[in-house]
Amino acid sequence: MEYALAFLLLAAVVALVVVLPFLRTGSAEAEEDARRAELDAAKEAKYREIRDAELDYRMGKLSQEDWRAVDRELRSEAIEILRRLDRLP
Amino acid sequence: MDPARKRRLRLIVALGAAAALASVLVYTSFSASTEASKPSQVRPGHAYELTGKVVNGSVSHAGDELRFRIRDRDGHRSVPVRYAGAVPDPFREGREVIVSGELRNGTFIAERDSLVTKCPSKFTKEKRRS
């Protein structure tokens, strides 16, 4: 008896929580936010790579030509990400 | 050497190393393993890992040595065991144990420190991690 009552009550609570999204509207904006968040994460990762490469060069692991080549490539990839970010409304 | 050939060479080396490891694995495991056996099946002249229950009332100490009889989990044939070394804390009559050694003149002479006692299922069904 206790079990049945608890079951129904808990099921009702869960049902309420999961039905709410259908009653609200959303989101071209949410879509956009998501895309922006993803691009931001990619941008941060790319910046970290650029900094890492510079640190490697300063520590003497990479020769100057190697570093210049890697840096150029990474920066162009970063610019591409910035361009895509700018294209978002 | 052009890159493609270099890569293929690396792949061959890697596969070769893997094959070597695998053969070492198989060879050493089959030659170094001890066969598991029940007290009713053990034969002299070969190392076995014996699994069975400690017979009630058979446990005795003789100096440093522990002596007991071990029987099949669901049987009555038992074998006397002489064991020296660490005795695990859960060791008790009626408990299931694993011990390695060899049968000599009707007595199972156990390898030192090879006695393992299974955790009793009375208190905890399992859930013992080490």
Add this chain to the structure above:
Amino acid sequence: MAGIGSACLAVGLFTALYAAGASIYGAHRGRRAWVTSGRRAIYCLAGLMVAGTAILQAAFLRSDFSYALVAEGSSTDTPGFYKVTAMWATQDGSLLLWALLLSLFSAAVLFLTRRSLREIAPYATAVLGVVAAFFLVLMVGWENPFDTLAAPPMEGNGLNPLLRHPAMMIHPPLLYTGYVGFSIPFAFAVGALVTRRTGADWIRATRRFALVAWTFLGTGIMLGALWSYTELGWGGYWAWDPVENASLMPWLAGTAFLHSIMVQEKRGMLRIWNVSLVCGTFVLALIGTFLVRSGILDSIHAFGASTIGTQFLVFIGLVVAFSVALILARLPDLRSRAKLDSLLSREAFFLLNNLVLVGLCLVIMWGTFFPLISEALTGDKASVGPPWFERLTVPLAIVLVLLSGIGPVLAWRRVTLRGLRRVLVAPLALTLLALLALLGLTDASQSPPSLVMFCLVAFVLAAVGQEFWRGASARRTVTGEPWPRALVRLAGRNRRRYGGYLVHAGIAVLFLGVAASSAFHDQRDVRLAPGESFRTGDYTVTYRKPTARLGGDSAGTGAPISLGAVLDVKKGDQRFTLHPARNYYPTQDPSKGVVSRYFEGEANSEVDVRWGLKRDFWLAVRPDLASLDRPIREADRRFPGASNDVQAVVIAALTERYRSHPPPAAFRAIVSPLVLWIWIGGAIAVLGALIAVWPAPEARLRRVRSLYAARLGRELSRA
């Protein structure tokens, strides 16, 4: 209340299934509302599991023996801490713990990715929902932790005394957090495969969860080893037991995974390897959970048949089949464009390290499942012991430590030979110095593998130290900061890298301890009467006198009887005293006499260890109860059905007799060099992992600010 708990499980099962279905439907049809609904269902699941666990814990704390689980694993005289932790000493309780941790982790990851990974997250939700549903089905259908007893007993069985040790009770939640943690990257990998977005997005989102899981699993393994060393009467920390191996295998696979995802993030390579590895790690985590409950392997922890072994096996089989099929179906999307440029690069060494780690994992898997393999091939069930494991894992471990020293000094893509020479000179020189010191000042040459390991440890520590030094000095040329601040800023701005280096250093120290303590330990088993002494190494140990304690043991496990010894140890000028003991817990077995049941129940060793940075002195005692046999039997005969007070008096008399007329007792003394460094090294590794996982607040602030800036832009343009 037990009914409410059961209802939580049942509703949880439906919620988990709904989450899976809604997420897949929403993702398939592009209807966001369904996806959000599925995500919220996972939040609800977490709430339900928390509620259920709270109800069960409350029952334990008030010793409500109408719950079958409480009656089985607890008693009124179990100390409070062990009442709380007794929940996961049982099968049902640990399934609930799994479900709880899984739902909490899932809720966390879905909350953190609610605005990103819009294509992948729904499928990840579905996977997590299905896995949760599996554990809930096991509980609802077979092993319900909320089962009640029609006739509650007056007293519970009590927690097995061998488990009454703090490390042993924290150990399962740590392991489970590790196992559960690996399900998150697995779920997102499946999502990435299904949606064909096999780039690094799923890795970036779940990297921290994988690292957290790895850390918890590693800590759990180490605590288990610590428990084994300090509690079990044989003084070892690792026995290559199937259950121990079952926790080590996912950890090794997880270590490989943490490295190989870096390669994919940086170069886009190893995509097939990564998805396969994460599926393998998750399967190994399931096997780790399942092995203890299956009874398929003979081990100290295996118990004949189990009620849920088959179900686990079926589920694992399904996961394997599903993963393989999915990976094969998406093979074209997984081919990477970049190729390995040079063997002298970090990518190459990470790949090498992966191969060694996976090789180690396969070796251990072969050895652990060998009884089944040999039975299938030859008909005889044969097993391999620790010597075989050591013979195969030691060379691989040596290679691994070597790689862990070279990896940090390399750079991505390519290192020139000249650059390599420059970075290796100092560490190699220090290694050579270490080798000469070891050969000249110690007898390490007696064990060549240990000597090699010691040198490699020196190499790793030197390489890592050099990385910190060079990095800080590179900073200083630009900023002119003082050394301490440069080091802190360096590590702070490059947490992943320098945290990882610290982990390498910690693991190297751990291997130092393992090599030294296993190759150079000294063990003696003796029988001594009071007053006698023996020598081991440079130590002289004298058995001063026996001890007998009633009503409480020094470790606080609630043992009524504790018999032990006081021993004086002397080495040169050094003097210390050890107090090992043996605790006896009564049995509820009605066939035992009223007095003898106090001596015939469980007993466990209270080992005394003198910890030291250079070496440990470990001592255990096994009192000889044979001399008390006759008095105990006589007491049984004379006082049947005695009250508790009379029993106490009789026991006191018996233990007093032991103390005044002690028979010789059996002692085991082990001197292990550098054992403490195993756990110090582990702690360093955990610290490194914490640094690596710590989120950079600046990055998050920037992200949040940019979202607000975007919103501002939108609202302004609308106005």
